[in-house]
Amino acid sequence: MRLSERARAISPSPTLAIDARAKEMKANGVRVINFGAGEPDFDTPRHIKEAAVAALAAGMTRYTPVGGIRELKEAISAKFLNDNGLTYSAEEIVVSVGAKHSLYNAIQVLCDVGDEVLIPSPYWVSYVEQVKLAGAVPKLVRASLENGFKLLPDELRAAIGPRTRVLILNTPCNPTGAVYGREELEALAEVALAAGLVIISDEIYEKLVYEGNRHVSIASLAPEVKERTVVINGVSKAYAMTGWRIGYLGAPRDVARAITRLQSHSTSNPTSIAQAAALAALTGPQEPVREMVAAFARRRAYILERLRALPGVACPTPEGAFYVFPNFSAYWGGAYRGRPVNSGTDLAQLLLEEAQVAVVPGVAFGDDNCLRLSYATSRETIGEGLDRIAAVLGEIS
Amino acid sequence: MRFEEAQRIKNLPPYLFARIEELIARKKEEGVDVISLGIGDPDVPTPGHIVAVAMREVQNPANHQYPSSAGMPAFREAVARWYARRFGVSLDPAREVVSLIGSKEGIAHISWCYLNPGDVALVPDPGYPVYGQGVILAGGEPYYMPLDPSRGFLPDLAAIPADVARRARLMFLNYPNNPTGAVADAAFFREVVAFAREYDILVCHDAAYSEICFDGYRAPSFLQMPGAKEVGIEFHSVSKTYNMTGWRIGWVAGLAEAVQALGRLKTNIDSGVFQAVQLAAAAALDGPEDATEAMCRLYARRRDLVIGTLNDLGWRLSPPRATFYIWLPVPKGYTAATFAETILERAAVVITPGTGYGARGEGYCRISLTVPNARLEEAMHRLRRVLAGRN
Numbered sequence: 001m002r003l004s005e006r007a008r009a010i011s012p013s014p015t016l017a018i019d020a021r022a023k024e025m026k027a028n029g030v031r032v033i034n035f036g037a038g039e040p041d042f043d044t045p046r047h048i049k050e051a052a053v054a055a056l057a058a059g060m061t062r063y064t065p066v067g068g069i070r071e072l073k074e075a076i077s078a079k080f081l082n083d084n085g086l087t088y089s090a091e092e093i094v095v096s097v098g099a100k101h102s103l104y105n106a107i108q109v110l111c112d113v114g115d116e117v118l119i120p121s122p123y124w125v126s127y128v129e130q131v132k133l134a135g136a137v138p139k140l141v142r143a144s145l146e147n148g149f150k151l152l153p154d155e156l157r158a159a160i161g162p163r164t165r166v167l168i169l170n171t172p173c174n175p176t177g178a179v180y181g182r183e184e185l186e187a188l189a190e191v192a193l194a195a196g197l198v199i200i201s202d203e204i205y206e207k208l209v210y211e212g213n214r215h216v217s218i219a220s221l222a223p224e225v226k227e228r229t230v231v232i233n234g235v236s237k238a239y240a241m242t243g244w245r246i247g248y249l250g251a252p253r254d255v256a257r258a259i260t261r262l263q264s265h266s267t268s269n270p271t272s273i274a275q276a277a278a279l280a281a282l283t284g285p286q287e288p289v290r291e292m293v294a295a296f297a298r299r300r301a302y303i304l305e306r307l308r309a310l311p312g313v314a315c316p317t318p319e320g321a322f323y324v325f326p327n328f329s330a331y332w333g334g335a336y337r338g339r340p341v342n343s344g345t346d347l348a349q350l351l352l353e354e355a356q357v358a359v360v361p362g363v364a365f366g367d368d369n370c371l372r373l374s375y376a377t378s379r380e381t382i383g384e385g386l387d388r389i390a391a392v393l394g395e396i397s
Numbered sequence: 398m399r400f401e402e403a404q405r406i407k408n409l410p411p412y413l414f415a416r417i418e419e420l421i422a423r424k425k426e427e428g429v430d431v432i433s434l435g436i437g438d439p440d441v442p443t444p445g446h447i448v449a450v451a452m453r454e455v456q457n458p459a460n461h462q463y464p465s466s467a468g469m470p471a472f473r474e475a476v477a478r479w480y481a482r483r484f485g486v487s488l489d490p491a492r493e494v495v496s497l498i499g500s501k502e503g504i505a506h507i508s509w510c511y512l513n514p515g516d517v518a519l520v521p522d523p524g525y526p527v528y529g530q531g532v533i534l535a536g537g538e539p540y541y542m543p544l545d546p547s548r549g550f551l552p553d554l555a556a557i558p559a560d561v562a563r564r565a566r567l568m569f570l571n572y573p574n575n576p577t578g579a580v581a582d583a584a585f586f587r588e589v590v591a592f593a594r595e596y597d598i599l600v601c602h603d604a605a606y607s608e609i610c611f612d613g614y615r616a617p618s619f620l621q622m623p624g625a626k627e628v629g630i631e632f633h634s635v636s637k638t639y640n641m642t643g644w645r646i647g648w649v650a651g652l653a654e655a656v657q658a659l660g661r662l663k664t665n666i667d668s669g670v671f672q673a674v675q676l677a678a679a680a681a682l683d684g685p686e687d688a689t690e691a692m693c694r695l696y697a698r699r700r701d702l703v704i705g706t707l708n709d710l711g712w713r714l715s716p717p718r719a720t721f722y723i724w725l726p727v728p729k730g731y732t733a734a735t736f737a738e739t740i741l742e743r744a745a746v747v748i749t750p751g752t753g754y755g756a757r758g759e760g761y762c763r764i765s766l767t768v769p770n771a772r773l774e775e776a777m778h779r780l781r782r783v784l785a786g787r788n
Binding site: 001002003004005006007010020038039043044049052053056057059060061062063064097098100101104108109110111112113115126129130133134135240241242243244245254255258261262265266267268269270271272273274277 | 402452458462498505511514516526536597599643652662666668673
């Protein structure tokens with residue numbers, strides 16, 4: 001059966017593939033140190049689980065409105081106002097099956113065939129595939145390590161062409177952990193607005209920022225920016241709820257309506273009881289979030305300390321998320337026991353096979369000089385993993 | 398408007414129920430007690446043993462992390478066991494089953510896998526709107542196969558022009574059928590297999606209502622037919638069988654390469670189904686069928702009430718053998734829309750104009766049986782009052 005050109009053009013999500021392989025090795029009894037995880041290693045807080053149980057007991061098992069229950073939309077509206085200074089009415093909010101699904105919906109309704117979408121690189125893997133699926137053209141714009149992996153206004157301006165329609169911004173960024181400050185966002189917004197671009201702002205890691213850094217939503221800069229922006233967020237990373245599959249977006253009413261219409265033709269409502277859980281997450285005590293962020297902050301300091309002790313490894317300080325994105329290019333051209341090491345892909349394979357350490361090669365995010373390590377894992381794991389990495393690097397000559 | 402919608406969204410047909418919804422809203426504002434026989438959403442809650450599994454599993458930290466996009470082995474194996482037990486169909490859970498966020502999700506996205514812009518997909522008319530809309534969203538062209546009452550609402554494959562059949566990549570079918578309540582027999586499915594082979598078409602069969610059957614009838618799976626698994630896939634879910642519409646879980650099963658193509662595509666659209674929901678669905682599939690049987694008896698009684706009422710009012714309907722829908726020809730002088738509006742206006746009962754399911758739905762309205770008995774009885778009283786002596 002011949003697949004469509006689009007289906008042939010898209011690749012399976014590589015981060016999930018590597019994570020699956022590490023899990024498989026683990027299942028076979030191999031002790032794998034896994035830096036591949038894209039999710040918190042904490043359990044969903046108790047009061048959130050209890051809300052799901054209560055919803056089950058109350059018989060919340062039927063269809064809900066396609067774009068989410070009213071109470072949840074109102075809680076999201078309050079969250080946008082309190083956390084981001086953004087005013088979205090319930091009609092401007094759509095709840096979907098995870099932030100990935102929110103992004104997919106936004107790209108589908110905003111992109112026509114042949115439209116160009118600017119994606120700062122390094123980037124989260126699924127942006128590119130979702131843009132291709134919409135028949136649009138992903139255009140990667142290099143954000144350099146020297147600038148902390150942040151896109152500069154001049155770089156953005158230079159990348160805009162006649163068919164450019166959308167800019168996807170991700171702050172805090174997966175994989176680099178970069179967090180854009182207010183002035184940096186203002187400068188980018190000015191360029192984007194002048195060119196008539198629409199901004200899709202992926203803010204899923206919003207709550208995970210460190211050392212006094214503050215998350216700023218680009219939509220909050222000015223009403224005219226908000227009118228051109230779709231803000232993507234969700235409960236997965238903030239509340240350790242990746243498994244529950246609830247994401248949401250805020251957008252101008254027309255866009256929210258079109259997305260709801262699209263969703264009514266694809267998934268219908270997100271899981272009813274997961275909506276009840278998300279409602280409890282947003283309206284309940286926020287102490288678990290603070291505790292989780294404090295734990296991530298400690299691990300982040302530790303993994304940075306260990307990475308920087310490795311000769312030849314460059315790693316800008318990630319201000320948010322739970323990833324580090326170190327550059328290992330000083331080792332390219334070397335060999336490990338006669339096996340050449342010329343890229344992040346080579347190194348990631350070497351680490352998995354020789355040291356049972358799972359990392360994601362940076363090529364999955366557009367930079368094969370780097371590896372992505374998640375520190376959403378215990379300090380002991382980080383310590384042992386870095387010991388093993390150091391041992392492998394020490395043998396590369 | 399500052400945002401221009403993408404062409405594919407503009408291509409979606411306008412929402413046909415807008416006027417009806419406006420009327421409903423107005424009635425409700427006026428304080429009128431409106432009874433909706435519009436949506437097929439089972440009114441009885443999910444059986445307790447399934448809810449109990451979900452209650453346990455939502456608290457299990459293992460389920461708080463990302464599910465695998467294709468579905469847990471535990472869920473896919475339960476689907477395979479169910480197919481073996483129910484239909485005698487053997488499925489390899491690792492290769493021939495993938496979980497979906499409700500069967501609708503797979504139906505909507507399979508067109509992305511196989512249609513290039515301009516490719517044709519064969520779509521039943523009337524039919525569940527997602528078939529055609531999925532095709533349109535992917536840039537394909539639906540070719541509508543009329544479902545005619547004279548043929549038991551089965552498409553006439555011989556009437557499909559050869560040049561259309563040659564350009565067609567997909568064929569959507571749905572038996573037991575929404576909205577007509579029609580069923581398909583093995584002979585028809587065999588004909589479909591031969592047709593699909595001849596023209597190299599992937600058959601996408603929606604079997605969502607296979608368990609909602611009456612009077613001893615048991616609906617077949619398309620995959621039961623010899624050769625079906627080489628040309629077809631089947632979409633199914635626990636929504637209708639176990640009253641789990643809000644949970645959002647279904648699956649696609651059948652031809653491995655198509656199941657896997659959809660699975661690969663999906664990794665970029667979503668990250669799978671909440672594992673607590675997968676495990677609840679697995680418990681549903683492995684568990685006792687008495688709740689489903691009781692539901693079918695309940696729907697059969699409701700069906701008889703509605704058919705009896707309508708036949709008293711002058712219709713000559715035979716009771717459908719499956720689904721919880723009644724496909725009602727409207728009286729002379731009405732269109733689907735004017736009849737639905739009249740019933741809403743005068744009886745405060747919502748029924749769905751058949752045109753919501755395609756051009757061939759003109760002249761029909763759909764009545765759903767998924768409201769509590771007392772409400773359905775009240776709705777029938779109102780119809781008697783309003784329609785007596787009219788038909």
